[in-house]
Amino acid sequence: xLGPWLLKAPERMERFTTVSGVPVERxxxxxxxxxxxxxxxxxxxxxxxxxxxxHRTMYRGKLWTMRQFSGFGSPEDTNRRLHFLLAQGQxxxxxxxxxxxxMGYDSDHPLAEGEVGKCGxxxxxxxxxxxxxxxxxxxxxxxxxxxxxxxAMIWAMYLVAAEKSGADWKKISGTLQNDILKEYxxxxxxxxxxxxxxxxxxxxxxxxxxxxxxxxxxxxxxxHIREAGSTAAQELAFxxxxxxxxxxxxxxxxxxxxxxxxxxxxxxNAHNDLFEEVAKYRAARKVWARVMRERFQAANPLSWRCRFxxxxxxxxxxxxxxxxxxxxxxxxxxxxVLGGTQSLHTNSLDEAWALPTERAARLALxxxxxxxxxxxxxxxxxxxxxxxxxxxxxxxxxxxCWSYFEKIDALGGMVAAIEQGYPQREIHEAAxxxxxxxxxxxxxxxxxxxxxxxxxxxxxxxTIDEAVARRQREKLAEMxxxxxxxxxxxxxxxxxxxAATDQNLMPFLIECVRAYATLGExxxxxxxxxxxxxEPAFR
Amino acid sequence: MTEKRxxxxxxxxxxxxxxxxxxxxxxxxxxxxxxxIYTGLRQTPEQIAAAALQEDVDAVGISILSGAHNTIxxxxxxxxRAQGQADVTVIVGxxxxxxxIPALKKAGVAEVFQPGSSTEQIINFIRGHVARRx
Numbered sequence: 272x273l274g275p276w277l278l279k280a281p282e283r284m285e286r287f288t289t290v291s292g293v294p295v296e297r298x299x300x301x302x303x304x305x306x307x308x309x310x311x312x313x314x315x316x317x318x319x320x321x322x323x324x325x326h327r328t329m330y331r332g333k334l335w336t337m338r339q340f341s342g343f344g345s346p347e348d349t350n351r352r353l354h355f356l357l358a359q360g361q362x363x364x365x366x367x368x369x370x371x372x373x374m375g376y377d378s379d380h381p382l383a384e385g386e387v388g389k390c391g392x393x394x395x396x397x398x399x400x401x402x403x404x405x406x407x408x409x410x411x412x413x414x415x416x417x418x419x420x421x422x423a424m425i426w427a428m429y430l431v432a433a434e435k436s437g438a439d440w441k442k443i444s445g446t447l448q449n450d451i452l453k454e455y456x457x458x459x460x461x462x463x464x465x466x467x468x469x470x471x472x473x474x475x476x477x478x479x480x481x482x483x484x485x486x487x488x489x490x491x492x493x494x495h496i497r498e499a500g501s502t503a504a505q506e507l508a509f510x511x512x513x514x515x516x517x518x519x520x521x522x523x524x525x526x527x528x529x530x531x532x533x534x535x536x537x538x539x540n541a542h543n544d545l546f547e548e549v550a551k552y553r554a555a556r557k558v559w560a561r562v563m564r565e566r567f568q569a570a571n572p573l574s575w576r577c578r579f580x581x582x583x584x585x586x587x588x589x590x591x592x593x594x595x596x597x598x599x600x601x602x603x604x605x606x607x608v609l610g611g612t613q614s615l616h617t618n619s620l621d622e623a624w625a626l627p628t629e630r631a632a633r634l635a636l637x638x639x640x641x642x643x644x645x646x647x648x649x650x651x652x653x654x655x656x657x658x659x660x661x662x663x664x665x666x667x668x669x670x671x672c673w674s675y676f677e678k679i680d681a682l683g684g685m686v687a688a689i690e691q692g693y694p695q696r697e698i699h700e701a702a703x704x705x706x707x708x709x710x711x712x713x714x715x716x717x718x719x720x721x722x723x724x725x726x727x728x729x730x731x732x733x734t735i736d737e738a739v740a741r742r743q744r745e746k747l748a749e750m751x752x753x754x755x756x757x758x759x760x761x762x763x764x765x766x767x768x769x770a771a772t773d774q775n776l777m778p779f780l781i782e783c784v785r786a787y788a789t790l791g792e793x794x795x796x797x798x799x800x801x802x803x804x805x806e807p808a809f810r
Numbered sequence: 811m812t813e814k815r816x817x818x819x820x821x822x823x824x825x826x827x828x829x830x831x832x833x834x835x836x837x838x839x840x841x842x843x844x845x846x847i848y849t850g851l852r853q854t855p856e857q858i859a860a861a862a863l864q865e866d867v868d869a870v871g872i873s874i875l876s877g878a879h880n881t882i883x884x885x886x887x888x889x890x891r892a893q894g895q896a897d898v899t900v901i902v903g904x905x906x907x908x909x910x911i912p913a914l915k916k917a918g919v920a921e922v923f924q925p926g927s928s929t930e931q932i933i934n935f936i937r938g939h940v941a942r943r944x
Contacts, residue, residue, distance in 0.1 A: 370825035370876055382854075385881030386825050459827025459851055499830050586830075590905075590925040623925050624907055625877070699833055706834050710928050719926040732907055735877065809833060809848045 273297075290544035290714070291502035292704065293667070299659035307662065312557070316611075316652040320560040322553045322665065323653035324611040325576040330649035335607075336614035337639045338415060338580065342367030342391035343626045344739045346402035349392040352629070353407060359633055360640070364407065364445075365415040365616060367391035367626075368425070373460045375421040375794030378743035387740035390626070391417075395743070396789045398750050400428040401435065409438040414445035415490070415580070415614075420462040422449035423471045424793045427780040430483065444485040446536060446580070449475060450492045452513040452685055456694045457499035459806065462794060465686050467801035471776065472517065473524045478777035480531045487536040489517065490580060496694075497540035498586045500702020503551045504668055506540060508675030509685075509694045511558055515676070516685040518567055528567045532574035541603040541615075542584040548603070549655050550664035552610030555579065557665070558672050581607035582616040590623040592718035593730050601638050608642055609655055615639055625732045692807055747789070754787040762786045763796050770800040816844045816940050817867040821858045822851050823886070824878045831903060832873035838929035839871075844936070855882060859889035862898060868940045869899040871932075879906055880913065887918030899939045903927065 287295045296303075314320055317327035326332055339361055342349045353364055368391040371383035377395040378387045387393050394400055407414075418425045426447050433443050451468040454461045461468065472489065479488035493501075493510035501509070514535065521531055539555065542548055559577035563569040583603035588596045597620050604617045617635040619627030627635070643649055655661040682688040689695070708714045715721045762783040769779045783793050820836040822829055829851060836848045847865050849858060862870050870890070872883060883902055890898055902914060903923040911922050921935055 370878075374825050376825075382825060382852075385878035386876055389877040390826070454827075459829060461827075499828075500834075624905060699837075702830050703834055703837055706838070706929060710930060716926075720928075806850065808850065809836065 289503070289547040290542060291504065291547060291701075292708070293502075293504075293547070299663050301659065303659055303663040304666075307666075312662070312666070313656060319564070319572070319575060321556040321576055323656050325556065325578060325613070326652075329611060329652035330608075330643075331651070334643050334649060335612050336363040336413070337361050337636060337643075338363040338365045338614045338616055339632060339636055340365040340367050340415075340417065340582070340616045341627075341632065342369075343733065344388040344392065344735050345742060346392055346394060346399045348388070348739070350403055350405055350407075352632075353403075355629060356632070356636070357407075357412070359636055361636060363413045363415065363614065365417065366403070367417055369393045370460075372425070372790060373418065373420065375424070375462050375790060375798075377747060377789050377791035378740060379747050380791055383740070387743055388735050393739070393743050394425065394428070395747055395791065396750055397428050397431055397784050397787055398746070399743075400425075400432045404429075404432050404436070409433045409436060410442045415448075416445065417448045419448055419451055419454050419458075419460055420468065421790055421794055422447045423475045423777060424780055424784070424790050426475060427777065427784045428790075431781060431784045440483045442485065443483065444487075446487040446490050447475065448492060448538070449489045450513065450538075452516060452689065453492050453495050453510070455689045455804075455806070456496055456509060456513075457501075457698065458495040461804050463797065463801040464804045465689065467797070468804075469516075469520055469686065470773075473520050474775045474777050476517070476521050476531055476534075477524055477526055477775055479534065480526060484534075487534050488531075490536045490538045491517065492538040494538050494540045494582055496698060497542060497584065499698050500586075500705060501698040502701050503542065503544070503547050504671035505675070505694070505697055505701060507551050507555055507558070507668060508672040508679075510537065510539070511555065511562065511672060512676060512679045512685045512688075512694075514559065515562060515566070518563075519684070522567075528563070528569045529571040529574050532563060532567070532569050533571060533576075536613075537577055537579035539579050539581050539607075539612075540584050541581045541607040541610075541612075543587050543599060543603060545602060545606045545609070546655070546661055546664060547668075548606035549610040550661055550668045552579070552581075552607070552612065553653075553661075553665045554668035554672060556611070558669055578613050580614040580616070581610070581612040583607070583618045585618055585622060588618060588620075588623040589716060589718050592724065593620050593623060595718055596620040596623070597634065597638065600635060601642070604639055604642055605646070605648065608648060611653065621730050621732060624730070625734070628731050628733045630731070750787060751789075758786040759783075759788045759792070763788055763792060766793065767796045767800060770797055816869065816936060817847070817865060818844050818869045818871055818936065819847050819849065819858070819862050819865055819867045820871045820873065821849045821853055821861070821886075822873050823853050823855060823858055823882045824874055824876050825852060826874070826876040826878075827851055828875050829873070831875070835871060835873070835903060835929060835932060839933060839936070842933045844933075855885040855889055858886050859893060859895075862890060862895060863893050867898060869901065869936050871936075872900065872902045874902065874904040874906075877905070879904070880910055883914055883919060884917035891918065899936065901932070901935065903932070
């Protein structure tokens with residue numbers, strides 16, 4: 272029927288695919304949704320399986336939290352940026368740490384050379400944490416911290432700083448990323464081997480459930496998996512697969528699923544392919560609800576909800592014609608909102624080059640504010656629900672996810688799969704296939720492989736002075752002179768002994784922090800007890 | 811007659827673990843017929859230079875995204891020269907601002923591949939440069 276038409280007006284390509292390479296048909300109709308059941312597959316917003324959103328009123332009740340990730344230079348520098356963002360109407364904080372901190376090294380460690388304050392803020396001790404948070408009302412502002420291998424140590428610093436500022440642990444709230452499994456899979460910021468790392472995660476989840484009940488002790492993250500080059504379905508499946516592993520580990524430590532599951536949170540990427548992303552978020556909620564209710568027999572409806580943060584895709588930003596990134600970020604942010612995110616970070620236009628300048632960071636926040644207050648997409652829940660295409664894509668995403676779960680279970684669970692290099696290989700294959708598609712121009716990137724322009728597009732770039740490193744080293748030396756070194760040794764010794772048993776390490780870390788033991792000192796103790804991890808060679 | 815295969819060390823110095831670029835380039839060079847040795851993550855300049863010597867490579871490709879390139883890259887070049895490998899082609903890939911490129915080239919870097927570079931450009935550059943050198 273279409274034959275003569277196609278002869279007259281041929282289509283642009285033989286084969287159309289999503290950004291993840293999934294084939295897309297010309298048209299979707301009721302025939303694509305034959306075995307579709309509203310109550311089973313969707314349900315109303317706020318109802319199992321939450322495909323249409325976790326709240327009944329969605330953004331009519333409360334907009335998402337606009338949470339711009341920020342951190343650079345010294346704790347003083349970042350403290351000023353945090354106050355700036357709050358003054359611009361940002362509704363939650365999100366802190367980025369520098370690489371030495373992420374890897375558990377103090378600013379004065381030889382491996383920290385050249386890296387202090389570059390990719391985030393340098394925090395080596397309680398003193399730095401107190402400077403970082405100075406003047407921030409911790410009982411009112413929620414703080415998210417992107418930290419993984421040393422998450423327990425950094426959280427201990429935050430808790431002691433909060434306590435010293437007079438904030439009550441029962442009232443403060445925020446999120447630790449604390450997702451070590453995706454580090455082995457994608458971002459590779461690991462220190463210890465998987466099992467002791469998992470134990471630190473479990474200790475912080477258990478401690479949180481008992482002592483800091485409003486805290487989200489983990490943000491199970493697909494963001495980095497996607498940035499490493501995965502497809503949308505891989506991002507979904509490996510993230511929820513990690514979630515399953517954490518739930519099993521915390522249950523094995525003695526907590527009932529409903530005691531901690533309501534505080535589990537997730538973090539997804541918001542990439543370019545708008546409908547594929549919306550399908551991914553909808554499938555995430557649906558699959559997680561089933562996993563929690565059926566696999567883990569969670570009885571509390573709060574345990575079934577997949578609450579998530581989203582961040583626009585850093586890997587989609589181009590260094591060429593950087594102003595174009597504003598358009599990309601707006602589309603990606605819209606996808607996250609149409610997909611029902613609980614909080615959102617929008618990247619800045621200059622981030623293919625460096626950390627954002629203040630101006631660029633404000634424009635990124637304004638992009639969210641325009642979507643929230645001008646576009647009208649917030650006035651009703653799940654606007655794309657019922658679209659033949661989006662519903663079909665959501666079903667396919669869900670199927671792909673269950674099928675990955677079967678493979679992961681067959682390999683012996685996520686830790687075993689990681690040790691066998693399975694998710695790493697899948698992601699690398701996808702990344703390589705995408706690169707090839709770009710080089711063959713099957714996928715167009717505006718300003719990179721098409722619409723290239725030779726004119727320069729100068730933008731202002733934030734540079735971090737090496738003086739930051741020098742000042743951090745000096746401050747650290749001063750602090751070490753002032754503290755009670757016998758107390759530091761006692762608390763580190765106690766940490767070392769406890770690490771060799773199966774006691775919860777959080778109280779021991781908190782004592783170390785109170786004595787002003789540094790991040791590097793605490794991590795060194797655990798490096799000696801746990802050993803360090805090297806990834807298997809890349810063939 | 812067998813043509814000698816180009817040997818390339820792909821190195822990932824610094825604390826950063828984002829290895830998507832390094833691995834994609836390593837794979838592309840391999841697919842283009844080169845012998846590729848990938849160092850793995852978090853190698854010091856000393857470890858990278860030692861590997862370059864031990865593997866007797868024609869080129870070293872350094873992947874760095876963290877902003878630490880001005881500290882790390884010149885040191886690798888210096889170590890290569892000190893061990894008699896001044897003729898090894900050093901290329902850098904990653905987030906390198908335009909204004910840092912002249913100093914890196916002065917330090918001994920043959921070419922810098924910024925974000926958006928294709929693997930084909932990298933392959934062609936290595937082939938051209940190593941062949942001229944031989």
